[in-house]
Amino acid sequence: MIRKRKVKIISIITLLFVIVSLISLKSLNAKANNIASKPSFTITDLKATPNPVKVGEDILVSGKLVPEDFETIAQAKEIVLVLDTSGSMSGNKIKNLKEAAKSFVEKMKDVPNLKIGIIKYASDATIVSNLIAANDSSLITTINKLSANGGTNTREGLRKAAYLLNNDSESVNKTIVLMTDGNPTYYSKYDKLDDSTPTRYGSGSSTNSTTMNYTKNFAKDHIAAKQYNAYSIGYGLDNNGTKYLKQIHQSMRNISENTDINEKNGFFSKSDGSITEIFNEIADDIKNSYELKEVSLNIDLNQSFNLNIGEMKLKLEI
Numbered sequence: 001m002i003r004k005r006k007v008k009i010i011s012i013i014t015l016l017f018v019i020v021s022l023i024s025l026k027s028l029n030a031k032a033n034n035i036a037s038k039p040s041f042t043i044t045d046l047k048a049t050p051n052p053v054k055v056g057e058d059i060l061v062s063g064k065l066v067p068e069d070f071e072t073i074a075q076a077k078e079i080v081l082v083l084d085t086s087g088s089m090s091g092n093k094i095k096n097l098k099e100a101a102k103s104f105v106e107k108m109k110d111v112p113n114l115k116i117g118i119i120k121y122a123s124d125a126t127i128v129s130n131l132i133a134a135n136d137s138s139l140i141t142t143i144n145k146l147s148a149n150g151g152t153n154t155r156e157g158l159r160k161a162a163y164l165l166n167n168d169s170e171s172v173n174k175t176i177v178l179m180t181d182g183n184p185t186y187y188s189k190y191d192k193l194d195d196s197t198p199t200r201y202g203s204g205s206s207t208n209s210t211t212m213n214y215t216k217n218f219a220k221d222h223i224a225a226k227q228y229n230a231y232s233i234g235y236g237l238d239n240n241g242t243k244y245l246k247q248i249h250q251s252m253r254n255i256s257e258n259t260d261i262n263e264k265n266g267f268f269s270k271s272d273g274s275i276t277e278i279f280n281e282i283a284d285d286i287k288n289s290y291e292l293k294e295v296s297l298n299i300d301l302n303q304s305f306n307l308n309i310g311e312m313k314l315k316l317e318i
Contacts, residue, residue, distance in 0.1 A: 040068045074112040076172040077290065078131055080161040084180040084235070085120040089148040093181060093235065100276040101143045104177075107283040109135040111290070117164045118142055121157030122150030123186055123204065124197050131164055151204040153186035154178070154248060155215040162222040163193040175229035175286055176252065177279075183207040183241050184248075187214045193222070207244060216251040224254035229289070231266040231282050235275055242269045 046063035053059055081101060089097065101118075108114060111134055118129040118139065129142045158178065165174045184207050190198030202211050223230060230252035234245050249267045250257050261267045266285075268278045 035069050035071045042066045042068065075290065076169060077111065077114040077175075078117070078165055078172055079108070079114065079134075079175045079177065079286065080117040080119060080131070080164050082119045082121065082157040082161045082176060082178045083146065084122075084152060084154075084157075084182070085146055085148050085150075086122040086152045086182060087149050088152075088182045089235075091148075094146060094148040096275050097179065097235070098143050098146055100279040101146075102140055103276050104279040104283050105134065105139050105143070107280060108287070111287060117161075119157050119160045119164070120146055121153055121160070122148075123153055123200060124150075125153060125156035125160045127160055127164065127195060151185045151202070152180065152182050153188070153200065153202075154180060154184040155187040155211075155218055156198075156200075158215070158219055158223065158248075158252075159188070159190070159193065160195070162218075162226075162228075163195060165226070165228060166193045173229070173290065174226070175231070176223060177231045177233070177282060178248070178252070179233040179235060179275075180241075180245060181235040181237065183244050184211050184215055187211045189214060191218065191221075207240070212244060212247060215248055219248055219251035220254065223252045228252075229266070229286070231285075232268065233275065233278050233282070234269045237269065245269065 042065075044064045044066055046061075049060045049062065050057060081104070083097060083101060085094065085097075105116060108116065114134040115131040116129070116134050116139055117127070117131040120126050120128050128146070129139060132138065158176070161176050161178075165176070184202075185204050186200050186202040187210070188198040188200060190196070201214075202208075230249065232245055232249040232252070234242055237245060246261060246267065246269065247257060249255075249265075250259070250261060253261075253265060255261060255265065263281075266282075268282070
Protein backbone atom coordinates (compact mmCIF):
# COMPACT_ATOMS: atom_id res chain seq x y z
CA MET A 1 0.00 0.00 0.00
CA ILE A 2 1.28 3.44 -0.94
CA ARG A 3 0.25 6.20 1.42
CA LYS A 4 0.00 9.89 0.56
CA ARG A 5 0.33 12.67 3.10
CA LYS A 6 -2.03 15.64 2.58
CA VAL A 7 0.39 18.13 4.12
CA LYS A 8 2.95 17.47 1.40
CA ILE A 9 0.46 18.05 -1.40
CA ILE A 10 -0.78 21.23 0.28
CA SER A 11 2.77 22.61 0.21
CA ILE A 12 2.70 22.26 -3.59
CA ILE A 13 -0.60 24.17 -3.82
CA THR A 14 0.81 27.01 -1.71
CA LEU A 15 3.76 27.32 -4.05
CA LEU A 16 1.41 27.46 -7.04
CA PHE A 17 -0.45 30.48 -5.74
CA VAL A 18 2.78 32.38 -5.11
CA ILE A 19 3.67 31.88 -8.76
CA VAL A 20 0.20 32.95 -9.93
CA SER A 21 0.54 36.27 -8.07
CA LEU A 22 3.68 36.94 -10.08
CA ILE A 23 1.88 36.17 -13.32
CA SER A 24 -0.70 38.88 -12.64
CA LEU A 25 2.04 41.48 -12.36
CA LYS A 26 3.89 40.15 -15.33
CA SER A 27 0.87 40.31 -17.57
CA LEU A 28 0.64 44.04 -17.02
CA ASN A 29 4.21 44.64 -18.10
CA ALA A 30 4.83 42.08 -20.84
CA LYS A 31 6.09 43.78 -23.97
CA ALA A 32 7.37 41.00 -26.18
CA ASN A 33 5.71 40.25 -29.50
CA ASN A 34 3.45 37.28 -30.09
CA ILE A 35 2.65 36.79 -26.42
CA ALA A 36 -0.27 34.52 -25.60
CA SER A 37 -3.60 36.03 -24.55
CA LYS A 38 -4.22 33.37 -21.89
CA PRO A 39 -2.06 32.14 -19.00
CA SER A 40 -0.34 28.79 -19.37
CA PHE A 41 2.23 26.70 -17.51
CA THR A 42 4.90 24.15 -18.19
CA ILE A 43 5.77 21.57 -15.56
CA THR A 44 9.45 20.80 -15.15
CA ASP A 45 11.62 18.71 -12.85
CA LEU A 46 8.70 16.48 -11.87
CA LYS A 47 9.99 13.64 -9.72
CA ALA A 48 9.12 11.28 -6.89
CA THR A 49 11.38 10.75 -3.88
CA PRO A 50 12.52 8.15 -2.97
CA ASN A 51 12.97 6.38 -6.27
CA PRO A 52 12.89 3.43 -6.28
CA VAL A 53 10.25 3.20 -3.58
CA LYS A 54 9.69 0.42 -1.06
CA VAL A 55 6.30 -0.88 -0.02
CA GLY A 56 5.03 1.19 2.92
CA GLU A 57 7.28 4.18 2.29
CA ASP A 58 5.98 7.73 1.97
CA ILE A 59 6.48 9.39 -1.41
CA LEU A 60 7.21 13.10 -1.88
CA VAL A 61 6.23 14.40 -5.31
CA SER A 62 7.90 17.66 -6.33
CA GLY A 63 8.19 19.78 -9.44
CA LYS A 64 8.18 23.32 -10.81
CA LEU A 65 5.25 25.15 -12.40
CA VAL A 66 6.75 27.67 -14.81
CA PRO A 67 4.35 30.42 -15.99
CA GLU A 68 4.46 31.67 -19.56
CA ASP A 69 4.13 35.38 -20.39
CA PHE A 70 0.70 36.50 -21.47
CA GLU A 71 -1.11 39.75 -22.16
CA THR A 72 -4.71 40.72 -21.64
CA ILE A 73 -6.71 43.58 -23.17
CA ALA A 74 -6.89 46.52 -20.77
CA GLN A 75 -10.32 47.79 -19.76
CA ALA A 76 -11.60 50.61 -21.96
CA LYS A 77 -11.48 54.02 -20.26
CA GLU A 78 -12.93 57.45 -21.08
CA ILE A 79 -12.25 60.86 -19.51
CA VAL A 80 -13.99 64.12 -20.33
CA LEU A 81 -12.37 67.40 -19.26
CA VAL A 82 -15.05 70.07 -18.65
CA LEU A 83 -13.15 73.38 -18.70
CA ASP A 84 -14.45 76.80 -17.71
CA THR A 85 -13.57 79.36 -20.40
CA SER A 86 -15.80 82.19 -19.16
CA GLY A 87 -14.64 85.82 -19.30
CA SER A 88 -13.26 85.70 -15.75
CA MET A 89 -10.69 83.16 -16.98
CA SER A 90 -8.97 85.71 -19.23
CA GLY A 91 -5.31 86.59 -18.79
CA ASN A 92 -3.06 84.38 -16.70
CA LYS A 93 -5.92 82.08 -15.67
CA ILE A 94 -6.61 80.76 -19.16
CA LYS A 95 -2.86 80.48 -19.74
CA ASN A 96 -2.41 78.46 -16.56
CA LEU A 97 -5.44 76.30 -17.39
CA LYS A 98 -3.97 75.42 -20.77
CA GLU A 99 -0.68 74.37 -19.19
CA ALA A 100 -2.50 72.32 -16.56
CA ALA A 101 -4.76 70.57 -19.07
CA LYS A 102 -1.82 69.78 -21.36
CA SER A 103 0.12 68.38 -18.41
CA PHE A 104 -2.87 66.16 -17.59
CA VAL A 105 -3.01 64.81 -21.14
CA GLU A 106 0.74 64.18 -21.15
CA LYS A 107 0.44 62.16 -17.95
CA MET A 108 -2.40 60.07 -19.33
CA LYS A 109 -1.16 59.49 -22.88
CA ASP A 110 0.55 56.17 -22.09
CA VAL A 111 -2.49 54.65 -20.38
CA PRO A 112 -3.69 51.78 -22.60
CA ASN A 113 -7.16 51.82 -24.13
CA LEU A 114 -7.94 55.35 -22.90
CA LYS A 115 -9.87 58.07 -24.75
CA ILE A 116 -10.11 61.73 -23.72
CA GLY A 117 -12.73 64.30 -24.72
CA ILE A 118 -12.75 68.05 -24.01
CA ILE A 119 -15.70 70.39 -23.35
CA LYS A 120 -15.30 74.13 -23.01
CA TYR A 121 -18.12 76.02 -21.39
CA ALA A 122 -18.93 79.69 -20.89
CA SER A 123 -22.39 81.12 -21.65
CA ASP A 124 -22.96 77.89 -23.58
CA ALA A 125 -20.93 74.68 -23.91
CA THR A 126 -19.02 73.31 -26.90
CA ILE A 127 -17.47 69.93 -27.58
CA VAL A 128 -14.03 70.95 -28.81
CA SER A 129 -12.72 67.38 -28.90
CA ASN A 130 -14.71 64.19 -29.11
CA LEU A 131 -13.41 61.11 -27.32
CA ILE A 132 -10.13 60.23 -29.03
CA ALA A 133 -7.03 58.26 -28.10
CA ALA A 134 -5.18 59.82 -25.17
CA ASN A 135 -1.95 59.96 -27.17
CA ASP A 136 -3.54 61.83 -30.09
CA SER A 137 -1.57 65.06 -30.58
CA SER A 138 -4.73 66.94 -31.59
CA LEU A 139 -5.73 67.09 -27.90
CA ILE A 140 -2.82 69.43 -27.22
CA THR A 141 -3.66 71.49 -30.30
CA THR A 142 -7.26 71.83 -29.12
CA ILE A 143 -6.20 72.97 -25.64
CA ASN A 144 -3.85 75.59 -27.11
CA LYS A 145 -6.80 77.15 -28.98
CA LEU A 146 -8.93 77.77 -25.85
CA SER A 147 -9.90 81.39 -25.15
CA ALA A 148 -11.95 83.10 -22.44
CA ASN A 149 -15.25 84.94 -22.96
CA GLY A 150 -18.82 84.99 -21.64
CA GLY A 151 -20.71 83.74 -18.58
CA THR A 152 -20.63 80.39 -16.73
CA ASN A 153 -23.07 77.68 -17.77
CA THR A 154 -21.84 74.75 -15.68
CA ARG A 155 -24.96 72.70 -16.34
CA GLU A 156 -24.42 72.77 -20.10
CA GLY A 157 -20.79 71.75 -19.64
CA LEU A 158 -21.90 68.72 -17.64
CA ARG A 159 -24.71 67.93 -20.12
CA LYS A 160 -22.29 67.83 -23.04
CA ALA A 161 -19.89 65.68 -20.99
CA ALA A 162 -22.69 63.23 -20.15
CA TYR A 163 -23.55 63.14 -23.85
CA LEU A 164 -20.00 62.10 -24.78
CA LEU A 165 -20.00 59.36 -22.14
CA ASN A 166 -23.49 58.14 -22.96
CA ASN A 167 -22.63 55.11 -25.09
CA ASP A 168 -23.55 51.45 -24.93
CA SER A 169 -20.30 50.31 -23.34
CA GLU A 170 -21.28 49.77 -19.73
CA SER A 171 -17.95 48.08 -18.97
CA VAL A 172 -16.02 51.27 -19.82
CA ASN A 173 -14.47 53.16 -16.90
CA LYS A 174 -15.84 56.72 -17.28
CA THR A 175 -14.64 59.91 -15.58
CA ILE A 176 -15.59 63.61 -15.61
CA VAL A 177 -13.11 66.28 -14.52
CA LEU A 178 -14.91 69.59 -13.95
CA MET A 179 -12.94 72.83 -13.57
CA THR A 180 -14.37 76.29 -12.81
CA ASP A 181 -13.21 79.67 -11.53
CA GLY A 182 -16.59 81.18 -10.66
CA ASN A 183 -20.25 80.86 -9.83
CA PRO A 184 -22.78 79.28 -12.22
CA THR A 185 -24.57 82.22 -13.82
CA TYR A 186 -26.44 80.46 -16.64
CA TYR A 187 -28.30 77.17 -16.96
CA SER A 188 -30.54 75.27 -19.34
CA LYS A 189 -33.71 73.26 -18.75
CA TYR A 190 -32.90 70.83 -21.54
CA ASP A 191 -32.33 67.23 -20.40
CA LYS A 192 -31.65 65.34 -23.64
CA LEU A 193 -28.11 64.15 -24.15
CA ASP A 194 -27.09 65.56 -27.51
CA ASP A 195 -24.87 68.23 -29.06
CA SER A 196 -27.55 70.90 -29.41
CA THR A 197 -27.42 74.42 -27.97
CA PRO A 198 -30.62 74.84 -25.95
CA THR A 199 -32.23 78.02 -24.63
CA ARG A 200 -30.12 79.71 -22.00
CA TYR A 201 -31.56 80.97 -18.71
CA GLY A 202 -30.10 83.04 -15.88
CA SER A 203 -28.77 86.55 -15.37
CA GLY A 204 -25.22 85.86 -16.50
CA SER A 205 -23.89 87.79 -13.53
CA SER A 206 -25.25 86.09 -10.40
CA THR A 207 -26.33 82.69 -9.07
CA ASN A 208 -29.76 81.85 -7.67
CA SER A 209 -31.47 78.73 -6.32
CA THR A 210 -33.09 77.93 -9.68
CA THR A 211 -29.70 77.85 -11.42
CA MET A 212 -28.33 75.56 -8.74
CA ASN A 213 -31.34 73.26 -8.65
CA TYR A 214 -31.28 72.64 -12.40
CA THR A 215 -27.51 72.06 -12.30
CA LYS A 216 -27.51 69.76 -9.27
CA ASN A 217 -30.51 67.76 -10.46
CA PHE A 218 -28.85 67.13 -13.82
CA ALA A 219 -25.62 66.05 -12.12
CA LYS A 220 -27.51 63.64 -9.89
CA ASP A 221 -29.73 62.18 -12.63
CA HIS A 222 -27.16 61.83 -15.42
CA ILE A 223 -23.77 61.51 -13.71
CA ALA A 224 -24.28 60.06 -10.24
CA ALA A 225 -27.00 57.71 -11.50
CA LYS A 226 -24.55 56.32 -14.07
CA GLN A 227 -21.88 55.98 -11.37
CA TYR A 228 -19.32 57.94 -13.35
CA ASN A 229 -16.14 58.95 -11.55
CA ALA A 230 -16.12 62.70 -10.89
CA TYR A 231 -13.49 65.27 -9.91
CA SER A 232 -14.01 69.00 -9.37
CA ILE A 233 -11.40 71.77 -9.38
CA GLY A 234 -12.02 75.27 -8.10
CA TYR A 235 -9.63 77.90 -9.44
CA GLY A 236 -9.36 80.96 -7.18
CA LEU A 237 -12.97 80.64 -5.95
CA ASP A 238 -14.45 82.89 -3.28
CA ASN A 239 -16.55 81.39 -0.47
CA ASN A 240 -19.77 81.39 -2.50
CA GLY A 241 -18.06 79.84 -5.48
CA THR A 242 -16.61 77.11 -3.27
CA LYS A 243 -20.05 76.46 -1.78
CA TYR A 244 -21.71 76.15 -5.19
CA LEU A 245 -18.99 73.91 -6.62
CA LYS A 246 -19.15 71.71 -3.53
CA GLN A 247 -22.90 71.23 -3.97
CA ILE A 248 -22.48 70.34 -7.65
CA HIS A 249 -19.71 67.88 -6.84
CA GLN A 250 -21.79 66.25 -4.12
CA SER A 251 -24.56 65.80 -6.66
CA MET A 252 -22.18 64.23 -9.20
CA ARG A 253 -20.95 61.83 -6.53
CA ASN A 254 -24.36 61.30 -4.90
CA ILE A 255 -23.02 62.53 -1.54
CA SER A 256 -25.30 64.21 0.99
CA GLU A 257 -24.84 67.98 1.26
CA ASN A 258 -24.43 67.50 5.00
CA THR A 259 -21.27 65.49 4.39
CA ASP A 260 -17.94 67.25 4.37
CA ILE A 261 -15.87 66.50 1.27
CA ASN A 262 -12.26 67.05 0.29
CA GLU A 263 -9.57 65.75 -2.04
CA LYS A 264 -10.26 62.15 -0.98
CA ASN A 265 -13.72 62.58 -2.55
CA GLY A 266 -12.27 64.16 -5.68
CA PHE A 267 -13.09 67.73 -4.57
CA PHE A 268 -10.32 70.33 -4.94
CA SER A 269 -11.79 73.63 -3.83
CA LYS A 270 -8.63 75.75 -3.85
CA SER A 271 -5.99 75.66 -6.54
CA ASP A 272 -5.02 79.28 -7.26
CA GLY A 273 -1.45 79.17 -8.60
CA SER A 274 -1.10 75.40 -8.25
CA ILE A 275 -3.69 74.34 -10.81
CA THR A 276 -1.16 72.26 -12.78
CA GLU A 277 -0.28 70.36 -9.60
CA ILE A 278 -3.98 69.68 -8.99
CA PHE A 279 -4.51 68.35 -12.52
CA ASN A 280 -1.42 66.16 -12.12
CA GLU A 281 -2.64 64.86 -8.77
CA ILE A 282 -5.99 63.95 -10.29
CA ALA A 283 -4.24 62.26 -13.22
CA ASP A 284 -2.22 60.14 -10.79
CA ASP A 285 -5.32 59.28 -8.77
CA ILE A 286 -7.21 58.21 -11.89
CA LYS A 287 -4.30 56.08 -13.11
CA ASN A 288 -4.00 54.38 -9.73
CA SER A 289 -7.72 53.58 -9.78
CA TYR A 290 -7.51 51.52 -12.97
CA GLU A 291 -7.52 47.78 -12.28
CA LEU A 292 -7.19 44.58 -14.25
CA LYS A 293 -10.66 43.12 -13.78
CA GLU A 294 -12.45 39.87 -14.56
CA VAL A 295 -9.34 37.78 -13.99
CA SER A 296 -9.75 34.14 -13.01
CA LEU A 297 -7.52 31.11 -13.15
CA ASN A 298 -8.61 27.47 -12.94
CA ILE A 299 -6.08 24.66 -12.89
CA ASP A 300 -6.89 20.96 -12.49
CA LEU A 301 -3.81 19.58 -10.80
CA ASN A 302 -5.10 16.03 -11.15
CA GLN A 303 -4.54 16.35 -14.88
CA SER A 304 -0.89 17.19 -14.40
CA PHE A 305 0.52 15.11 -11.55
CA ASN A 306 0.80 11.40 -12.31
CA LEU A 307 2.95 8.96 -10.42
CA ASN A 308 4.31 5.97 -12.36
CA ILE A 309 5.39 2.92 -10.36
CA GLY A 310 6.45 0.11 -12.60
CA GLU A 311 3.49 -0.53 -14.87
CA MET A 312 1.03 1.24 -12.55
CA LYS A 313 -0.12 4.85 -13.06
CA LEU A 314 -1.55 6.64 -10.04
CA LYS A 315 -3.20 10.08 -9.87
CA LEU A 316 -2.62 12.04 -6.71
CA GLU A 317 -5.94 12.94 -5.13
CA ILE A 318 -6.19 16.28 -3.36
